[in-house]
Amino acid sequence: MKVFSAEQLQQADKVTTEKHNISSLDLMERAGTQIFNWLHQRMQGAQVPVHIFCGIGNNGGDGLVLGRHLIEHGYVVHIYIANFTDKRSKCFLINYDRVKEITKKWPILMTSEADFPEIHPDDVIIDAIFGIGLNRAPEGWVKKLIQYLNEQKAFRLSIDIPSGLHANKPVADMEAVIMANHTLTFQAPKLAFFLPDSGDFAPYFEIIDIGLDPEFLHNTVPLAHLISKQEARQFYKQRKKYSHKGDYGHVLVVGGSYGKMGAAVLSSKAAYRAGAGLVTSFIPKCGYDIIQTALPEVMAITDAYDHLISEVDDIPEVEAIAVGMGIGTNERTVNALKKLFSETKASYVIDADAINCIALDKDLKKLIPPQSVLTPHPGELKRLVGDWKDDYDKLEKVKEFTRKYKCILLIKGANSITVHEDKLYINTSGNPGMATGGSGDVLSGMIAALLAQGYDPLLATVFATYLHGLAGNIVSQSNSFEAVMAGDVADHIGKAYLSLLEPDQPVQQDENDQK
Numbered sequence: 001m002k003v004f005s006a007e008q009l010q011q012a013d014k015v016t017t018e019k020h021n022i023s024s025l026d027l028m029e030r031a032g033t034q035i036f037n038w039l040h041q042r043m044q045g046a047q048v049p050v051h052i053f054c055g056i057g058n059n060g061g062d063g064l065v066l067g068r069h070l071i072e073h074g075y076v077v078h079i080y081i082a083n084f085t086d087k088r089s090k091c092f093l094i095n096y097d098r099v100k101e102i103t104k105k106w107p108i109l110m111t112s113e114a115d116f117p118e119i120h121p122d123d124v125i126i127d128a129i130f131g132i133g134l135n136r137a138p139e140g141w142v143k144k145l146i147q148y149l150n151e152q153k154a155f156r157l158s159i160d161i162p163s164g165l166h167a168n169k170p171v172a173d174m175e176a177v178i179m180a181n182h183t184l185t186f187q188a189p190k191l192a193f194f195l196p197d198s199g200d201f202a203p204y205f206e207i208i209d210i211g212l213d214p215e216f217l218h219n220t221v222p223l224a225h226l227i228s229k230q231e232a233r234q235f236y237k238q239r240k241k242y243s244h245k246g247d248y249g250h251v252l253v254v255g256g257s258y259g260k261m262g263a264a265v266l267s268s269k270a271a272y273r274a275g276a277g278l279v280t281s282f283i284p285k286c287g288y289d290i291i292q293t294a295l296p297e298v299m300a301i302t303d304a305y306d307h308l309i310s311e312v313d314d315i316p317e318v319e320a321i322a323v324g325m326g327i328g329t330n331e332r333t334v335n336a337l338k339k340l341f342s343e344t345k346a347s348y349v350i351d352a353d354a355i356n357c358i359a360l361d362k363d364l365k366k367l368i369p370p371q372s373v374l375t376p377h378p379g380e381l382k383r384l385v386g387d388w389k390d391d392y393d394k395l396e397k398v399k400e401f402t403r404k405y406k407c408i409l410l411i412k413g414a415n416s417i418t419v420h421e422d423k424l425y426i427n428t429s430g431n432p433g434m435a436t437g438g439s440g441d442v443l444s445g446m447i448a449a450l451l452a453q454g455y456d457p458l459l460a461t462v463f464a465t466y467l468h469g470l471a472g473n474i475v476s477q478s479n480s481f482e483a484v485m486a487g488d489v490a491d492h493i494g495k496a497y498l499s500l501l502e503p504d505q506p507v508q509q510d511e512n513d514q515k
């Protein structure tokens with residue numbers, strides 16, 4: 001699914017009205033009516049007061065359309081206009097009049113804090129103050145209104161986007177954004193919903209299709225792609241009946257040091273579970289018994305050193321190498337990486353301490369093999385590209401890094417983002433239980449396994465990230481978030497493949513009602 005910018009959606013709006021010969025007012029009617037249908041299906045006529053807070057632009061107009069339909073269906077509705085300026089939009093004004101026509105009185109105009117209404121915890125708040133037309137931080141009493149609404153216990157439903165949040169720019173004032181319980185967003189999800197600084201404002205959202213021109217949406221290069229099951233399923237390559245282990249590639253895991261052998265074990269295990277034909281682990285001597293005992297399927301080659309990796313030699317020819325998990329940043333290890341990168345051709349996954357080594361040594365940075373996949377967590381990323389002002393600055397820095405070093409970089413986090421030059425792929429699987437030691441080691445092994453099986457590096461990263469999150473979700477469903485351990489995630493990669501391929505269950509009406 002595509003993630004568009006506010007500007008692209010405004011353009012889509014314009015193209016749709018011109019090409020399909022419908023007015024902006026019709027589009028607003030469509031948008032507001034769909035919000036009404038959503039709410040009506042859930043409220044079923046309940047006489048719970050619905051407080052609709054409208055701005056004076058088109059987001060406010062959507063709120064007015066919703067209000068009119070609710071009133072016509074006998075709901076208890078209070079409409080308030082946050083009258084912060086008299087520059088009201090045309091479609092807002094028409095719908096303002098339409099409300100008056102049916103109620104015979106004007107909605108309540110708010111001009112200061114004194115106008116804030118009392119709201120009962122069981123009531124419903126509709127947030128239609130600002131949409132994607134937000135152009136600065138809300139100030140004065142409007143900011144206070146947002147804070148007041150956030151203090152209420154009532155359910156907050158935001159129309160299109162929580163007011164005060166920009167679709168694709170940093171939050172200007174964190175204290176002037178609606179904390180939505182749910183957001184009904186038009187046509188496409190907004191980038192801000194998936195970034196660490198702003199994602200908490202829109203923890204749950206649904207997309208409302210308002211029929212913007214499909215051709216425009218198809219031909220427009222989006223800000224990002226959202227990867228859910230539907231997309232991930234298309235990446236899957238079926239195994240052939242008449243095949244042998246050589247067809248699925250050989251992964252070399254270069255990992256571990258004294259006290260951190262688990263990293264190499266987890267990565268090697270995940271490589272097998274994700275489908276690699278063969279896995280060899282290159283480890284310090286001290287890890288030999290550990291890996292051979294933990295994973296009999298894995299072949300082991302040891303370094304000359306007992307506690308660390310000093311030179312990766314005598315290795316077989318492999319398709320993919322996952323390097324860095326638990327290797328430390330000793331100078332000898334940095335030198336081993338220099339030699340490995342310059343002498344061994346393969347598809348690389350560069351993780352953990354290998355990233356720290358690169359951050360420490362400029363010469364090593366220059367040796368990053370083209371098309372490598374780097375998988376830093378936030379701390380490693382900071383060491384690699386420097387600190388950032390906000391999420392958008394981070395994305396720009398990472399894009400620049402991938403251009404300069406011709407690589408793919410996965411920004412790991414709640415919604416991990418695969419970055420390659422200007423392309424962004426946002427992952428939707430996974431859960432907070434996966435914020436646990438070893439989770440990244442499992443992922444590096446999975447990416448390497450897909451590389452070995454012939455997936456191209458960008459696809460391998462996006463697909464492995466989705467499968468990894470899905471495996472984590474399966475574990476957490478029977479185990480709680482708290483109890484998720486990286487080894488469990490590796491053990492559930494198989495279930496993730498099965499879940500990916502099983503047909504979607506039709507949504508039953510009563511099931512739908514409970515959501």
Ligand SMILES: NC(=O)C1=CN([C@@H]2O[C@H](COP(=O)(O)OP(=O)(O)OC[C@H]3O[C@@H](n4cnc5c(N)ncnc54)[C@H](O)[C@@H]3O)[C@@H](O)[C@H]2O)[C@H](O)CC1
Pocket residue numbers: 009010012013027028031055056057058059060061062084085089129130131132133134135136137138139159160161186187210
């Ligand atoms: N194509 C679509 O997706 C459709 C969207 N619809 C809805 O329209 C809004 C966007 O409406 P717009 O009138 O452009 O802007 P807003 O309502 O978000 O903003 C209102 C108004 O407020 C001014 N403003 C912006 N920031 C501030 C601020 N901090 N303080 C004071 N005033 C501010 C700004 O100048 C605007 O004029 C979209 O989100 C949807 O809800 C259509 O209904 C259907 C098609």
Ligand SMILES: [K+]
Pocket residue numbers: 059127128129130131158159160161162163
């Ligand atoms: K809103």
